Amino acid sequence: MDYLYFPGCTLYTKAKNLDTAARECAKLVGLELRELPNWTCCGATFPLATDNLMALLPPSRILANAMKEGENLTTLCSVCFNVLRRTLHLLETDAEKREKIFDFIEMEYSDGFHLRHYLEILRDEIGFDTVGEHVKRDLKGLKVAPFYGCMLLRPFEEMRFDDKENPRIFEDFLRSIGSEPVDFPYKIECCGSFQSVGAPDVATECGYSILTSAMRNGAEAVVTTCPLCQFNLDTKQKEMKEKYLDFSGIPVLYFSQLMGLSFDLPRETLDFARNDVDPLPLLEKKGVIDGGTDR
Amino acid sequence: MTAAIDLGNAGYETVLVDRLPSIGGRMLQLSETFPTLDCAQCTLTPKTVETGQHPNVRLRTYCEVDKVEGAVGHFKVTLRQKAAYVDWDKCTGCGLCQEKCPKKIPSEFERGVGLGKAIYTLSPQAVPNKPVIDPDACRYLTEGKCRVCEKVCPAEAIDYEQKDSFLVEDVGAIIVATGFDLFPLSEIGEYGGGRIPDVIEGLAFERLLSASGPTGGEVRRPSDGQIPKDIVFIQCTASRDPDRYMPYCSRVCCMYTAKHARLYKHKVHDGRSYIFYMDIRSMGKGYEEFVQQGMEEDGICYLRGRVSRLFQDGDKIRVWGVDTLTGRKIEIAADMVVLATAITPSKGVKALAEKLHVVTDEHGFLTEAHWKTHPVESGTEGIYFAGCSQGPKDIADTVAHGSAAASKVQALFANYRNRASLSSEG
Numbered sequence: 001m002d003y004l005y006f007p008g009c010t011l012y013t014k015a016k017n018l019d020t021a022a023r024e025c026a027k028l029v030g031l032e033l034r035e036l037p038n039w040t041c042c043g044a045t046f047p048l049a050t051d052n053l054m055a056l057l058p059p060s061r062i063l064a065n066a067m068k069e070g071e072n073l074t075t076l077c078s079v080c081f082n083v084l085r086r087t088l089h090l091l092e093t094d095a096e097k098r099e100k101i102f103d104f105i106e107m108e109y110s111d112g113f114h115l116r117h118y119l120e121i122l123r124d125e126i127g128f129d130t131v132g133e134h135v136k137r138d139l140k141g142l143k144v145a146p147f148y149g150c151m152l153l154r155p156f157e158e159m160r161f162d163d164k165e166n167p168r169i170f171e172d173f174l175r176s177i178g179s180e181p182v183d184f185p186y187k188i189e190c191c192g193s194f195q196s197v198g199a200p201d202v203a204t205e206c207g208y209s210i211l212t213s214a215m216r217n218g219a220e221a222v223v224t225t226c227p228l229c230q231f232n233l234d235t236k237q238k239e240m241k242e243k244y245l246d247f248s249g250i251p252v253l254y255f256s257q258l259m260g261l262s263f264d265l266p267r268e269t270l271d272f273a274r275n276d277v278d279p280l281p282l283l284e285k286k287g288v289i290d291g292g293t294d295r
Numbered sequence: 296m297t298a299a300i301d302l303g304n305a306g307y308e309t310v311l312v313d314r315l316p317s318i319g320g321r322m323l324q325l326s327e328t329f330p331t332l333d334c335a336q337c338t339l340t341p342k343t344v345e346t347g348q349h350p351n352v353r354l355r356t357y358c359e360v361d362k363v364e365g366a367v368g369h370f371k372v373t374l375r376q377k378a379a380y381v382d383w384d385k386c387t388g389c390g391l392c393q394e395k396c397p398k399k400i401p402s403e404f405e406r407g408v409g410l411g412k413a414i415y416t417l418s419p420q421a422v423p424n425k426p427v428i429d430p431d432a433c434r435y436l437t438e439g440k441c442r443v444c445e446k447v448c449p450a451e452a453i454d455y456e457q458k459d460s461f462l463v464e465d466v467g468a469i470i471v472a473t474g475f476d477l478f479p480l481s482e483i484g485e486y487g488g489g490r491i492p493d494v495i496e497g498l499a500f501e502r503l504l505s506a507s508g509p510t511g512g513e514v515r516r517p518s519d520g521q522i523p524k525d526i527v528f529i530q531c532t533a534s535r536d537p538d539r540y541m542p543y544c545s546r547v548c549c550m551y552t553a554k555h556a557r558l559y560k561h562k563v564h565d566g567r568s569y570i571f572y573m574d575i576r577s578m579g580k581g582y583e584e585f586v587q588q589g590m591e592e593d594g595i596c597y598l599r600g601r602v603s604r605l606f607q608d609g610d611k612i613r614v615w616g617v618d619t620l621t622g623r624k625i626e627i628a629a630d631m632v633v634l635a636t637a638i639t640p641s642k643g644v645k646a647l648a649e650k651l652h653v654v655t656d657e658h659g660f661l662t663e664a665h666w667k668t669h670p671v672e673s674g675t676e677g678i679y680f681a682g683c684s685q686g687p688k689d690i691a692d693t694v695a696h697g698s699a700a701a702s703k704v705q706a707l708f709a710n711y712r713n714r715a716s717l718s719s720e721g
Contacts, residue, residue, distance in 0.1 A: 163484065166484055166488060166490075185606035185607070
C-alpha cells in the first residue's frame with residue numbers, strides 16, 4: 001500500500017516522536033509512506049470566513065502538489081488533517097472557488113484524490129486485525145483513554161471521520177494492539193487548542209478537565225494523535241500541578257508510540273524522552289517493560 | 296373518534312379502522328392533560344365507550360389497510376385483520392390471560408420505561424377489551440412451550456391457529472387520522488443516543504406519571520428506581536433544528552413540558568425542575584396562565600438556552616447548557632433528563648398515502664389541499680385528513696380538526712343524496 005505522506009511542521013521537530021514511531025510501524029504493516037516533496041505548512045486553521053481564499057492557498061497548494069505526485073495522501077496531525085480534509089471537500093464541491101484558487105497557484109486539479117488519516121488507513125485498508133498480528137509485546141491490558149479532541153471529528157459533514165458523538169475508531173485500534181480502551185465523556189472535548197498561547201489559564205482548565213475525567217474512569221494513560229493536544233495535555237501538566245496540588249498527573253503518549261511499543265520497536269524509535277510526563281515508570285509498574293535490561 | 300361519533304350521530308354508517316388492538320390513540324398514554332390537569336383517561340374513556348357502543352359505528356381494530364380501490368362514493372378498502380390468536384367473539388375481557396402470562400417484554404405502549412406481557416390489552420380501559428398475542432414474544436408461538444393463557448381462559452378463547460384474514464369495506468369517503476410518533480432518541484447522539492437509561496422522551500415520562508403506568512404514578516428513575524430530585528427538561532429536541540433534525544415546531548412540547556414539570560413538583564415536593572427552552576409557545580385558552588402558574592407556584596426554573604451535550608457521570612447526568620438571559624454557561628448534575636422530542640408522522644403513513652393517492656410533505660405529514668382554507672381536504676375527492684396525520688397539534692385542535700373532517704363528509708354525502716333525489720324526482 002502506497003501513500004504520499006504529509007508530516008506537517010511539528011512532526012519533524014517537537015512531535016518527532018509521533019512521526020518516527022508511525023513511520024516504523026507503517027513499514028511493518030505494509031504501508032509505504034513516501035514523503036511529499038516540497039511540502040509546506042498547512043496553514044493550521046481552515047479559514048472562518050467563507051470568502052477568505054488566500055488562507056486556502058497553502059493547503060490547496062499542498063493538495064495540488066500531492067495530486068501531481070500520486071493518488072493519495074496521508075497525515076498524522078489532527079490539525080493538518082482537519083485543514084486538508086476541509087479544503088479538499090471545498091475543492092470537490094465548489095467549482096467556482098476551485099477554479100479561482102487553482103488559476104492563482106497555476107496548478108492542476110485531479111478528481112478522485114484520496115486524503116486519509118493514518119488511523120483511517122489502518123481501519124479501512126490494512127485492517128485492525130492485521131495490525132494485531134504484528135503485536136509482539138504484551139501491553140498487559142493497559143487501560144488507555146483515547147483522546148480524539150475536536151479536529152478529527154468536526155465539522156462532521158466535512159470530516160466524516162467517525163461518529164461525532166460516540167466515535168469508536170481509536171478504541172478499536174487500542175484493542176487491536178492489546179490495550180484496554182477506557183471510555184470517558186471528555187474524549188471529544190477541546191484540549192484548549194491555541195488558547196494555550198492566547199489564554200493559557202483557559203487551556204490549563206480544559207486539559208485538567210479532560211485528564212481528570214479520563215482518570216476518574218480508570219485510565220492509566222492517554223493517547224493522542226495531535227501535537228497541539230499533546231502539548232496541552234502533556235506539557236501543560238506542569239501548570240495543572242501548580243494549580244491543583246492534588247493532581248497526580250498521567251502519561252500522555254502519541255498513539256504511534258504505543259503502537260510501536262506493542263510492535264516491540266527499539267526504544268530510541270519510540271523517543272519517550274520527548275514526552276514531558278515520563279511514561280516509563282507506569283510501563284515498568286505494569287510489567288509492560290522490564291526495568292533493568294529491557295532496552 | 297370525534298369524526299366517527301359526529302358521522303354516526305348524523306346517521307351515517309362509519310367504520311373505524313385502527314392498527315392497534317384498541318382505540319384511543321396517544322391520549323390513552325397520557326397521564327393528565329393541559330391546561331386543566333384533568334385525567335386523560337377520564338376525558339377519553341367516555342369517548343372510546345361512546346364510539347364502541349355507537350349503533351352506527353363499526354370498530355375494525357388490529358387491522359391494517361391492505362388495498363384501496365375505487366373513488367369517491369364507492370371506495371373499496373381491503374383490510375388485513377391481523378391474527379390476534381384470541382377469538383374475540385368468545386373472549387369476555389376478564390384479563391386472566393394477561394395476569395398469568397409469564398412472558399414480559401419491553402412494551403411499545405410504555406415507550407421503553409415499562410414491560411408488558413406477550414398477551415395484552417393496551418390499557419385496563421381498552422375498547423374493545425379484547426387482548427392480542429404478540430407472535431414474536433409468545434413462548435408458544437416462538438418455542439412451542441407454555442400455553443398458560445389457553446389453560447386459564449374460562450371462555451376457551453385462545454386460538455393459536457388463527458391466521459391473518461382479509462375483509463372488504465365499501466365506503467363513500469375516507470378520513471385518515473393516523474396520529475403521530477416521536478423522533479427516536481437513538482439518533483440524538485449529543486443527548487446520549489438512547490443509551491443513557493435515565494434520559495427519556497416526554498411520552499415515556501407520561502407513563503411514569505400515569506397512575507396506570509409501570510411505576511403506578513411514582514416518578515422513578517429507570518436505572519435504579521430511585522426518586523429523582525433534579526430533573527432537566529429539554530424543549531425543542533430535534534424540533535426547530537434545520538441543520539440535522541426537523542425544522543418545524545412540534546407545537547405541543549412547551550405545554551406538555553410545563554405540565555410534566557408541574558406534575559413532577561406535585562408528586563415530589565422537594566424536587567427541582569429545570570426547563571431549557573428557546574421560546575414558550577402557549578397559544579391556547581388558559582395555556583399561558585398554566586405556564587405562568589408553573590413558574591410562580593410550582594417553582595419551575597426556566598432557562599432560556601440550549602443544551603449542547605449531556606453524558607453519564609457516575610450516578611448523575613451532566614447537562615451542559617447555557618442561560619442566554621444571564622449570558623452564562625450552566626452545568627447541571629441531573630438525576631433524570633426528559634427530552635421533548637419532535638413529533639413525526641406515524642410509521643407507515645407514506646405507504647398508506649401511496650395506496651390512497653394522497654400527497655405527503657417532505658417530513659411525511661399529509662398535505663392538505665390548501666394551507667389556510669382547506670385544512671382537512673386532501674385534494675382527492677372523498678379523502679380527508681384529521682389530527683396529527685396532517686401536522687402536529689394538541690388535543691383540542693385535533694378534536695376540532697376531526698369534526699371538520701366529519702362535516703366535509705356530511706356535506707359530500709348530503710350533496711350526493713340531494714342530487715340523487717332530484718334526479719329521481721325529475
